Amino acid sequence: MSVTxxxxxxxxxxxxxxxxxxxxxxxxxxxxxxxxxxxxMRLAVVACMDSxxxxxxxxxxxxGEAHILRNAGGVITDDVIRSLCxxxxxxxxxxxxxxxxxxxGLQMVSEDEFKxxxxxxxxxxxxxxxxxxxxxxxxxxxxxxxxxLTPFVDAxxxxxxxxxxxxxxxxxxxxxx
Ligand SMILES: [Zn+2]
Numbered sequence: 279m280s281v282t283x284x285x286x287x288x289x290x291x292x293x294x295x296x297x298x299x300x301x302x303x304x305x306x307x308x309x310x311x312x313x314x315x316x317x318x319m320r321l322a323v324v325a326c327m328d329s330x331x332x333x334x335x336x337x338x339x340x341x342g343e344a345h346i347l348r349n350a351g352g353v354i355t356d357d358v359i360r361s362l363c364x365x366x367x368x369x370x371x372x373x374x375x376x377x378x379x380x381x382x383g384l385q386m387v388s389e390d391e392f393k394x395x396x397x398x399x400x401x402x403x404x405x406x407x408x409x410x411x412x413x414x415x416x417x418x419x420x421x422x423x424x425x426x427l428t429p430f431v432d433a434x435x436x437x438x439x440x441x442x443x444x445x446x447x448x449x450x451x452x453x454x455x
Pocket of ligand 1: 326351381384
């Protein structure tokens, strides 16, 4: 199996023109030009990039209220720590909310197979870790633990949740003992 293979067989039509047309209408009635750069809720959310999760809708957030950091899995990587460190020290956020979810793409891949496929196809393995997991609750706990252990982020106000993609509910994850 090639790493880049997908199940989609129809012809691919890029969306950028459609997005730009939407933006013409959006900017015509734009009202957020006075928002401050620092998030008003002093909150940073770290979430998976999953396309079914509208973070603003799920949490009832408005534009300007929080930093939203997203990547595959909502993993606490060095780059997420970089962003949180800046968010806290330069832009005044204090609270961190982690948002993982059920049925994540990272539950369906194997780190070793993924990297072996890449190496077979490209002749090189990435340095980064894919960080797949079996249990989203355990993975959320692992992410909380990373934030507690890094010196660069203040985790005094830290909570972690798993979003259930089948019913829209959040379930809180307790920190590691
Ligand atoms: Zn995911």
